[in-house]
Amino acid sequence: MTAATLPTVPMRLEGTVLATRPGRAASPARPGVAETWLDASRVSVLHGLTTGDVYRNGQNSWSPTGWRPLDGPPLRVADPRRRQTADDTRWDDPLRHHSSWLLAVTGSGPGGPESTTTYLLGCLEGDTPRLHADRDVLAAWTETGRRATWVLLEGGEEDVFARYRDLLAERYGVLEADPGAVWSSWYSLYETVSRADLDAIVPRLPGLGFDTVQLDDGWEELVGDWTPNAKFAAGMADVASLIADHGMRPGLWVAPFIALPGSRLARRNPQLLLRDADGVPVRAGSNWGSHYHALDLTRPDAVQHVVETVSRIVHEWGFTYLKLDFVNAGAVAGARAQDVDREAAYRAGLQAIRDAVGPDVYLLGSGAPVFPSLGVLNAVRTGPDVAPMWDNYASDDPSDAMARNALVNGVNRLWMRGLVGLDPDVVYFRRRRNLLSDEQMQWLRDCAVLSAFRAVSDPPDWIEPGDLPALRAFLTTTPETERLGRYAYRVGERVVDFGPAVDGGAALYPL
Template sequence: MDPEVARVYEEGWQSWSPTSTYPVTQPPPRPATKWRRRGNYRPEIAAPAGAFQGEGLLAVDPGDGRPQRVFAAPDPLTVPSIRATLAADRLVIAANGPVTARTGGLGEWAGDFAGGYRPRTPPTAWCSWYHYFERVTEADIVENLAAIRKHALPVEVVQVDAGWQAAVGDWLALSNRFASLSGLAARIRDAGFRAGIWIAPFWVDGGSELFRDHPEWMITDSGGQPVSTGEHWGSGYAALDTTRPEAADHLRRVFGTLVDMGFDYFKIDFIYTAALAGTRHSGAPPLVAYRDAIGLVREAIGPDAYLLGCGAPILPSVGLFDAMRVSGDTDPRYEPGDGDLSQPSQRGATLSTVARSWQHGRFWVNDPDCLLARPSVERREEWAGVVERYGGLRASSDRVAELDDWGLSTTRRLLTEVPPPTPFP
C-alpha cells in the first residue's frame, strides 16, 4: 500500500486506552510509564513503540479506493492482540491468537459481533465527580439536588460518585462526610429523581478492612501475592477474585444492600481488575471470570436497573452493559498532566470518543463522559460540542450554582436533546 495515504484503526484494551485511526507512518500513543500500562492499557502485553497493536480489533484502510480490511476477535472470550508493522510499502499483520478477517466497515462488523444486541434508552444524569471528586459530602449532593429542581434541569438520575465509601472495597461503611446513604437515596427519590451510585466492585484498597480481613480473596501472582492493579489514587490496590464463593457472596450482599436502599442506576468502575491475569480460586481464564463477574453484578441489581461500565475491557464486555464509557476521563483541563492520553483530559477523551462512535447503538449506549460547562473549564464550548455530537449517555457534572447563563442553557439543551440508542450516522 501507499504509506502516504494508508491508515490504521487501533482499538485499545479498555475504556481509558487511547483509540483512534492513524496514518501508517504516525506512531500511536503509548503509556508514559509501566504503571500507566498496568492500569490504563492491556497490562500483560506491551504494545510496540514503532507499530500498531489493536486489542481484539484492528482495521486497515489502504486509502486508494480498495475496501477497508477488518481483523478482529472471533468472540468476546477470545481477544488476541493484533499487530500491524509497516515494512516499506507493505503492512504486515500478525496476531497472538485466532482472528477473523473481512472487508467492510466497523459498524457492519460490530453488528455481527454483538449478535443483534440493542441497548435501551438511557436516562439523563447529574454526577458529583468533576466538581467535588473524592471530597464530595452529603451536603453537596443535597445542595445540587435543590439546584437541579430550582432550575428545572431535565435530570432523571442523581448519581453519587466516588467519595461516599469508607475505603475502596469497604462498600458497606461510609466516609465521615456522609451520615446516611439510605437516607440520601430516599431524599433523591422523594425529590422525583432516580438514585444512582458509583462503585468499583472488583478493586480493593490495600488499607481497607476487606483486604486486611480477607487477603485470600484476592487474585494472586505466581509468587502468591495479590496482583497490583496499577497506580490510581496512589498505589497498593488489589483485585477481588470473584470466583471465590465467599467473595461472590460478599458482592451480592453489597449490591443487594444498595438496591434495598433504593439505588437503581449503577456506574461500576475500574472493572478491568476482574480481567487481570493471575491465579483464581476456580482456575477460570481471566475473560471467563470477568464476564461471570459482570453477570453476578447484573443478577444482584436486577434486570431493570441501569448498568454503566467504566475502565472496562471493551470487546470482552460486549452484550453485558446498558452503557459504556468509551474514553478516558474528561477533565476541566484540555491536556493531560503528563502527556499520556489515557489520563484525564478533554483531548484524550475526545480522541477515543470520536473513534469509537461506531460502537454506539451496536454494543451499548456510548458514554463520552460528563458535560462540564462551568466558566472555569478550559475550552468548554469544544467539549460541549463533542458531547452533543457523540454523547449517547448524557450527564452533567458541574456544581449547578457555578453555571453561568451559557452553562445553564447548554446543560439544559444537551440534557433535553438526547439521541436515541440507535447507531450514530
C-alpha cells in the same frame, strides 16, 4: 458493489476457514462488504496495503483508541505504571500497532488510490483476543491458545465497522436502556462530596432537565469497604430517598472488584485477592495515592462478596443506577484459583452482578474491557476521565485525565453506538474553575449528543444565568445526527468537524 467487483488487493489468510461461511463472500446484510469467517487460535493476513492508516482499539475505557499512520509508531501508553491501570500491559508492543479484540487497516494497495480498501479483523468469541499489525501483516490470536471465532471484513471503512457492530449485536444482544440526563458529583466536588452538598444541589436539578443523580467517589469509608463514611451519617438509603423524592433515579459509584491494601477487606479476607505465581497479591493498578488489589473472580467466596455488596446497594439502599469503576482489575493477569481465561473470569464476575441486581438496574462500566462486557453492561465509558482543561503541559499520556484525550477516544468509538451505550464522560457549562474554550466545550457537547449520553457535573450555582438555557436545551432536546466522514458529522443544522481536535493532539501523544 457486488461480489464480482470486490476489491482486488492481494490478500493471504492463514487459519481455518469455517465451512459454514465461504471465504471472502459478499455480506448478505451489507452490500459491498466481503466477509471471511475463521475458526482458529491464530490468524494472519497479508494485507497488501502500501500506504494507509491503522485503527487501534484499547482494551478498556481509558485505553487510547484511534487511527495512526500504518508506517508510523503505535498508539500506546508508554509509562508501564500507568499502563497497568489504563491498558493491557501484557501485550504492549513499542514497535508494532497492537489492539484488543479488533484491528483495522485502511489504505491503498499496489494499484494506487483506485485500490483503497479497509480490512477489519475482529473477534466474535474467544479468550482474551489480541491483534497486531505492521506494513505487511495483520495478525490475531487468543491468549490461552484456544480456538476462537474471527471475522475478516473487507470494504469501505464505514461499512466494515458497521457490519462488525451488527455481528456483535446479533451475538451478544443489546441492552436498550436510557438513564436520561445524568448529574454526577465527581467533576465538581470530587472526594469532598457530602450529604450537605446534595441537600443544596438535588432540589434544583429536576427543573434543569436532569433524570438521574449519580453520587461518585467520596461516600465510602475506604475503597474496598463499601459502607458510608461520617459525611453520610444518615446512611445511603436516606441519600437514595432524597434523590427519588425529587423524581430522579438514584445512582451510586462503586468499584466492586478492587480493594486498597489498608481496607478491612484486604486485611481480614486476603484469601479473596488475586495473586501472582509466587502467591503475592497482584498490584492491579494505582490510584488514591496507592496501589490497589483485585479480587479473584474465579473464587466463589470473592464473587459472593461482590454480589452481597451490589445487592445491598440496590435492594436495601435503593440505588438503581450503578457506575462500576475500575472493573478492568477483574481481568488483569494473575494466578487464579481456577484455570479460566482472565477476560472470561471478568465477564463471569460482571454477570454475577447483573444476576444479583436484575435487568432493570442501569449498569455503567468505567475502566471496562469493552468486548467481554457486551450484553451484560448497559453502557461503557469510552475514554479517559475528562477535565476542565484541554491538555496538560506536564503530561503527554493519551490515557491521562484531559478533555482532549476523552474527546479523541469518544469520537473514535462512535462506531459502537447501537451495540452498547456510550458514555464519553461529562460536559461543562460552568465558566469558573474551567480552562476550556467555547469551541472545546462545544466539541465535548457534540460528542455527547452523538454518543446519546448526556452527563454534567456542574452544580447549578456554578453556572452563570445566561448559560442555563443552553444547559436545558442540551439536556432536553435530541437533534438528528448523521455521519459525514471519519471525523465529520451533522448535528441538527450544524456540520461538526472533530478533525482539528483529533489531529491537533496526535503529535503530542507519546510515540
